[in-house]
Amino acid sequence: MRMPRRGLVIQARTRWLLVGLALLFSLVLLMYLLECAPQTDGNGSLPGVVGESMGKEYYQALLQEQEEHYQNRATSLKRQIAQLKQELQEMSDKLKSLQEKKSPKVNGMNYQGTKEQTSSDLLEFLHSQIDKAEVSVGAKLPSEYGVIPFESFTSMKVFQLEMGLTRHPEEKPVRKDKRDELVEVIEAGLEVINNPDEEDGQDEDGGVGDRQLYSENDFIEGYYRTERDKGTQYELFYKKMDGMEYRHVTLFRPFGPLMKVKSETVDISRSIINIIVPLAGRTEAFAQFMQNFRDVCIHQDKRVHLTVVYFGQDGLSEVKSILESVARETDFHNYTLVSLNEEFNRGRGLDMGARAWEKGEVLMFFCDVDVYFTAEFLNSCRLNAEPGKKVFYPVVFSLYNPAIVYANQDIPPPVEQQLVHKKDSGFWRDFGFGMTCQYRTDFLTVGGFDLEVKGWGGEDVHLYRKYLHGDLMVVRTPVPGLFHLWHEKHCADELAPEQYRMCIQSKAMNEASHSHLGMLVFRDEIEAHLRKQAYRTNSEAVG
Helix, strand or coil, X not given: CHHHHHHHHHHHHHHHHHHHHHHHHHHHHHHHXXXXXXXXXXXXXXXXXXXXXXXXXXXXXXXXXXXXXXXXXXXXXXXXXXXXXXXXXHHHHHHHHHHHHHCCCCCCCCHHHXXXXXXXXXXXXXXXXXXXXXCCCCCCCCCHHHCCCCEEECCCCEECXXXXXXXXXXXXXXXXXXXXXXXXHHHHHHHHHHCCCHHHCCCCCCCHHHCCCCCHHHEEEEEEEEECCCEEEEEEEEECCCCCEEEEEEEEECCCCCEEEEEEEEECCCCCEEEEEEECCCHHHHHHHHHHHHHHHHHHHCCEEEEEEEECCCCHHHHHHHHHHHXXXXXXXXXXXXXXXXXXXXXHHHHHHHHHCCCCCCEEEECCCCEEECHHHHHXXXXXXXXXXXXXXXXXXXXXXXXXXXXXXXXXXXXXXXXCCCCCCEEECCCCCCCEEEEHHHHHHCCCCCCCCCECCCHHHHHHHHHHHCCCEEEEEEEEEEEECCCCCCXXXXXXXXXXXXXXXHHHHHHCCHHHHHHHHCHHHHHHHHHHHHHHHHHHHHC
């Protein structure tokens, strides 16, 4: 019986021991909490009520603790950054030693020589990009769709082909990167002109004091285009207001810094342009053409020859009378009238006009009687065509039917007031290749027009393709000073199917803008809506 009683005693002692330990633990915990609590005044006030000063000290202590924590963290990060820099330097040294082992030193060249070699390799690569691009020589292309056209710009505006639904044919560069790019290019061109290299050959006659300095106000026009795999090419032209010489600078950005390609002085003061116009009938349009010719070519430019190739006899006497009248009134006799008693063929007419010139080499402008041009365009023609090197294919701005564009006016304004670059007034005729500036020898060398093409259209595309298949550079860009005036088109039934399709397409494109054509298509619906609105308004007024 003792053994069970002893067990009970042991169990009771164990329970009391556990209770005592629990009480002791509770007491220790209470003392710890009291010790860790913030010191307060004897009244035991809460922080922020009576013991305000002690509450501030408490929070200041917390802030100081956090600050020390962040300082320690910053010190740790700095230490890690220093270690990473050291490791990076060690890796760089190892890489340098490996490069030196692969490329033995030449004449004791050290790492400085390696850096110079790297810069030389980079410069060689950039120049190779220029050589690959169509900058100095033309590239052989399979068709007209392979041409990368330029976009033209002045110091204030950009004339662009790619418009979409939001951009305009003429606009100020909206995006900051585009504005900065063009400003940088113009300034870089000025730097090339005002501080020429020895290779430019500009300092032979005198020093800096004798050289004429150019500014932003002397910038006339520029062209740029981008070859996606090579870089961007810039053609820049500068001229003093009272001078005839142009400064031409070509720059190229091979997806890197701008690099000078060439800088030259272009004297166009003696460059004669033979303007060749094929014609059949349409004497009223020819009279209007001669009015523009008188203002621009005779009174302003004074360096042109006019060749008119007339087909048939009907209207020939009127054309002669118009030419003679202009000659008497202006004392202008630099014109040639070629009469062909045959059916109209534009290619045949331009070919005959080119061959009728008997004074050697000359720059030719193939023109139409419906084209309006400015004196500035004639200078662009001279600057962008070069015998044996390049031909100029400007993109014409084609005006829409003024009866539709100015339908809200009693009569359309004069032609001079219609010459604006707006979406609703016209479009860049990027599918037309009839207006071109090229030298006579280049034209004869490629074989001229395909005289088998009869009637409307096609001959200009064939000639254009000949140049694309050759070595000459084709400069294709919209120009602000060249307009195609609207006129009624008649697509003859005798045309071949392809020509007839092209004629109808051209007729539709020339009639009106997308929005104006839409208004015409839905005119009945719009008028019905207006009638309903008027009836509803009258009914409400009577009621």
